[in-house]
Amino acid sequence: MAIVEVSIVPLGLSTTSLSEQVASVLKPLKCSGLHYTLTAMGTIIEGDLEEVMKCVLRMHEVPFHKGVGRVYTTIKIDDRHDKPATIEGKIRSVEDNS
Amino acid sequence: MAIVEVSIVPLGLSTTSLSEQVASVLKPLKCSGLHYTLTAMGTIIEGDLEEVMKCVLRMHEVPFHKGVGRVYTTIKIDDRHDKPATIEGKIRSVEDNS
Amino acid sequence: MAIVEVSIVPLGLSTTSLSEQVASVLKPLKCSGLHYTLTAMGTIIEGDLEEVMKCVLRMHEVPFHKGVGRVYTTIKIDDRHDKPATIEGKIRSVEDNS
């Protein structure tokens, strides 16, 4: 189980408002059934790494389908093979140590 | 007002559990009075960019004070001069478009 | 054709020296035949996005095969559908504008 954060930024749009674009990018994720959480700086997804990455690439393609010419995507993968990790568990263990 | 995400990863520790380290890194942020939110992949801070970045650098120094030899820090800055932006407002506007 | 930057950081190692780990992570990339360049902060790969990402995931798995328990990987994708982009071309066009 990996935890993956993704931010997808379409370039070449004359507007600085990206929330509509971000909302449409989330559609393949919603369909995937993967557990995720939306933050102010990206989307955090939890699951089997290969499955999550397939979904991330589908999300990355969305702006191109809408006519965008260039997409800039940032991905962070936190992958543990030594113990299970979840989005909620990671936050809780920091709070427990605070 | 900028929104800044930071992840601070200490290297050279024989353990894969970083939650104690992450908790200690948050101390300068708590003292700063800046508005922030903890995610599974980092900490998101809102405020005047210069003030936020000063705090981020203080957070980055914490592991060194604890004897860590190498720190790997990732920062994402979303900075708007065209309209005010907040952590909660960004998430809300994506949800409103969903 | 996309340009992808990847940094793979193994966690839980008691040493701060990662160059041996980085060298082993490059092996699947060398075998792939993809064009790439090594920088001080990661590896930049050029090619068909799906092919590059498959290679990146193979690279990400290498530390686990060596007994590492947790791997932290950062990926940046710059993907253009409006014109061809290459590693050398991107640098040259910045220099031409300088």
Added chain:
Amino acid sequence: MAIVEVSIVPLGLSTTSLSEQVASVLKPLKCSGLHYTLTAMGTIIEGDLEEVMKCVLRMHEVPFHKGVGRVYTTIKIDDRHDKPATIEGKIRSVEDNS
């Protein structure tokens, strides 16, 4: 001595060509006298962390001076207190292990 990678992406521009913007963003860095190298995915700077970060923030401000409304900046810091690190040294030690 830290090694810092920065990518500065101006948003709200109707063009997908950013090389002119990237070139102008480099001006404060050239004036700083800091050692740096340009890659296809960003700029890597070497030096005292506080000095480098001051320069990075000046670079981040450049697009705003040109009328851009929103700037998205990604920074990676690799900071060692246990031994000196340089841009060239990091690449060489990976190559020596290959």
